[in-house]
Amino acid sequence: DTGVSQDPRHKITKRGQNVTFRCDPISEHNRLYWYRQTLGQGPEFLTYFQNEAQLEKSRLLSDRFSAERPKGSFSTLEIQRTEQGDSAMYLCASSATTRGAQETQYFGPGTRLLVL
Amino acid sequence: AQSVTQPDIHITVSEGASLELRCNYSYGATPYLFWYVQSPGQGLQLLLKYFSGDTLVQGIKGFEAEFKRSQSSFNLRKPSVHWSDAAEYFCAGTGGFKTIFGAGTRLFVKA
Numbered sequence: 001d002t003g004v005s006q007d008p009r010h011k012i013t014k015r016g017q018n019v020t021f022r023c024d025p026i027s028e029h030n031r032l033y034w035y036r037q038t039l040g041q042g043p044e045f046l047t048y049f050q051n052e053a054q055l056e057k058s059r060l061l062s063d064r065f066s067a068e069r070p071k072g073s074f075s076t077l078e079i080q081r082t083e084q085g086d087s088a089m090y091l092c093a094s095s096a097t098t099r100g101a102q103e104t105q106y107f108g109p110g111t112r113l114l115v116l
Numbered sequence: 117a118q119s120v121t122q123p124d125i126h127i128t129v130s131e132g133a134s135l136e137l138r139c140n141y142s143y144g145a146t147p148y149l150f151w152y153v154q155s156p157g158q159g160l161q162l163l164l165k166y167f168s169g170d171t172l173v174q175g176i177k178g179f180e181a182e183f184k185r186s187q188s189s190f191n192l193r194k195p196s197v198h199w200s201d202a203a204e205y206f207c208a209g210t211g212g213f214k215t216i217f218g219a220g221t222r223l224f225v226k227a
Contacts, residue, residue: 004159031213042120042206042217043160056213091159104150105215107160 002026004108006092012114013082020078021111025094032075033105034067035091036060043091049075050097082115089113118143120209122218129197130226137192137221139207147209149190151181154204154220163205166190177201199225 005024013019025032030051035043046065048056051072061067064082069075079086089110095103119142129135141147148167152160164175171183181192190207202225207218 006159033213033215040219042208042220043215045214045216048213104162104165106162107152109159110157112157 006108018080023092024074029094029096031095033093037089087115120218126222128224135194139190141209150208152206
C-alpha cells in the first residue's frame with residue numbers, strides 16, 4: 001500500500017514540551033497539506049506545500065507551529081511549547097496536480113496528540 | 117464566506133434501511149465537492165467526488181451523491197445500510213487548494 005503515512009500515530013506529552021510529527025505523502029504527489037481535527041469537528045486547514053514551497057498558512061497556525069518539506073517529499077510539523085489546547089488529531093493529506101485535471105486529496109491515518 | 121454545512125450532527129438508521137446525509141455549501145462559484153468517511157481513530161477515506169458533468173455521482177461501498185445547484189446541496193445516499201457503515205461522514209468543498217469540511221454527521225446503525 002503506497003498511501004499517505006504518518007508517524008507517530010499517537011503522542012502524549014506534557015505541557016511546554018516540543019513535539020514533531022512526520023508525514024510521508026503518496027510518492028508522485030507534489031502537494032501536501034496539514035489539517036487539525038478536534039473532537040466533534042471536521043478537519044481545519046493549517047498549511048499547504050507545493051513541492052518544497054510553503055504557499056499558504058492558516059491563522060490557526062500560531063508562531064509555535066512550524067512545518068517544513070525540505071526536499072519536496074516528506075513533511076514535518078513541529079509544535080513548540082505545547083499547550084493543552086493543542087490536543088487534537090493532526091491529519092496530513094497529499095494530492096497531485098495534473099494539467100486539465102482537478103486534484104483529490106488523500107489522507108493519512110493521522111497523529112493523535114494529547115497534551116497533559 | 118465559504119462554508120460547508122452538515123445540518124445533522126447524528127443520524128440513526130436500521131440496518132437495511134435507506135440513508136440520506138445532508139450537505140449544503142456556500143461558495144462564490146460551484147466548488148468541487150467531496151464526501152469522506154472516517155472510522156474511529158482513523159484518517160479520512162474518500163467515498164466520492166463531484167467536479168462537473170453528471171450531477172449523480174457514484175462512489176465506493178454503494179454510496180451515491182446528487183449535486184443540486186438550485187439548492188446548493190450535495191446529499192449522500194445509500195439504498196441499504198450495513199452495520200459496517202457506522203462511522204462519521206464529512207462533506208467537503210474546495211475552490212482551490214484549501215478544502216473546507218463540514219462538522220460531520222455521525223451515523224449509527226441499529227440491528
